[in-house]
Amino acid sequence: MACEQWGGKLDAYLDGELEAADARAFAAHLPGCAACAADALGRVQMKRSVELAGKRYTASAELRSKVAKSIAAKPRRDAGWAWKLVAMPALLVLVLSVGVNLYLRREGSQRQRVYSELADLHVSALASATPVDVISTDRHTVKPWFQGKIPFSFNLPELQGSEFTLLGGRVTYLAQTPGAHLIYQVRKHEVSVFIFQDRGEETASLPSGPVHALSFNVENWTQNGLRYFVVGDVSPDDIQALSELLRDAG
């Protein structure tokens, strides 16, 4: 049984919910207290058992396709709109095309700015003497470390059987928005994964999908209200593979 001082907080610690100061104090206490260590071990094993046992049921492909079909975004074109467009004066068409052109140009430059900033974050982290602030290959250590440091939570994939290794993570900022920066390794190459809330003007309008920018391959997508970016100098296939793992975990 854990000691009196920490027993009531053990679950919160293992769930990654303890305040940062308490979590640090408990982490310092743990190696010297056999009772707490044994209790913590038992509870971690219980958590793991429930996690494994709980992933039990898989939906049929038929159900997935039925649900996907029922919610698929319908084409937004209004049939009545087409003939009105045709009938509009040439001037309006011209104004429209200029507007679209300006919009696309603005979108394009914003996209470039975001990718440049992410490439900078990736390179400067790798060049730093301390690329990550939490050093661990264990997602159950890295994920809780972000609790209280960024205003959202995210899931990290199980990497067993893949070529990727988690090296750790750090807090980062994109356009004054805090996010998680995770570094993975694949065959001696480092790949950055950035996760932000998808509500900043900088990221919200970015189209999802693979991009080649500044000699880096980048994949980005939105999931559960979060915007993920995977950035690295590895092949598009590697970027894609890591992205798939993250998508499945998310």
Next chain:
Amino acid sequence: MKGTDERVPGVTFEDLAMPLFDQLYNFARWLTQDTAEAEDLVQETYAKALRGFSSFQLDTNFRAWMYRILRNSFLSSRTGLKTMVAIDEETDEKLLPAEKTTPESILMEQAGREQVQQALTELAVPFREILLLCEVEEMSYQEISETLGIPIGTVMSRLSRARKALRTLLSKDDGGRHGV
């Protein structure tokens, strides 16, 4: 009904909701304990969520929102009404550390997957669902609070009681050889 959110160009309901499909089905199946009911529940959840998506606030948690819809749909179903037993008023005193943890109980916690699945099935639904949200979905207390519509203090005490109840069930399965 259009599945596109006009406020965020390019982001559709489908983009946000389909990645949650597998986990929502798993959760629905655990709640209903029946394949056909789980399938109906998931379809109902997606239909309701799509209808309500236009009023969804982007700064709220989409995953918690989807789970809340699924759970509320379950609660109003015939099975949900029958199985969602009331549990006692919860207080923080339930947060006290569970019982003794000995090397024997550690062994107990390494119980086989089937044993744990059976014990989860036998748990009262409020305990089963909170354990699944915490351990399988890895939701934060805040997300669980939003999903279940209960304060964070209650999330903590209910989790503590759910874990204790699970230990008790597992120790029974184990023939009572290991103390709880």
